[in-house]
Amino acid sequence: MSDLDIRPAALAHLPAIVAMLADDPLGAQRESPGDLAPYQAAFRRLADDPNQHLVVAVREDRVVGSLQLTIIPGLSRRGATRSVIEGVRVHADERSSGLGTQLIQWAVDESRRQGCQLVQLTSDATRTDAHRFYERLGFTASHVGFKLSL
Template sequence: MGDLEIRPAVAEDIPAIVAMLADDPLGAQRESPDDLSPYGPAFERLAQDPNQHLTVAVREGRVIGTLQLTVIPGLSRKGATRSIIEAVRVHADERGSGLGTQLIEWAVAESRRLGCHLVQLTSDASRTDAHRFYERLGFTASHVGFKRQL
């Protein structure tokens, strides 16, 4: 299988990341892998923000997984810092290999290293397989989430 490297994303990773984001029914509606023009400026905003950690998993020079870890300082919970894991994706060829677990374990360890007291994530209500996956990794479905399109 080769050695796995989990590292910060670089601009050259954008096509592979966007392809993974688009490779499911929900992502196919939201992403545009054939037009990468909106992703460059978004990547630059992430790269300039020290609380954003866009991460890729690479094996044998190929990007095979990604996630975004956001660190949020706060006043609640006695001033606790928390992290949010978002946009977890594993390349179709790697699903079932344990890579998703490795990415989440990396994000939890990185959150601890960054002084976070809580790590949270959201998952679309339709992603029931993902819900079971996160529960196996020790996450609990503790809140109801809401979104509003702007």
């Protein structure tokens, strides 16, 4: 896997990232790869925020994975800074190759570098394979999450 490069995403990577976001039953319902305008606007907001890290995994000039890492300063836990990992995606051709582990390890390492005391993530309740994956990497299912669509 030495030919893999995890680096900041560029606007040119957006079509590949959005395609991966849409490449599963949940993503197919909520993503629109045919209309990149809202993703381009979101990309600009992320790029302007130093606490947002959208990265891609590139192999042989091809985007094969992506995730977003958000750094959140806080007051709880004695003023701890935490990070949130979101939007973890691995291209279908690369699943079970160890790429997901490398992406998560990058996020954990970057969280440490940023002074975080806690790394957290959420995963849809139906993604049981993902839950096993995160548990193998040392994450624990410690909370119940809630969402309110606006």
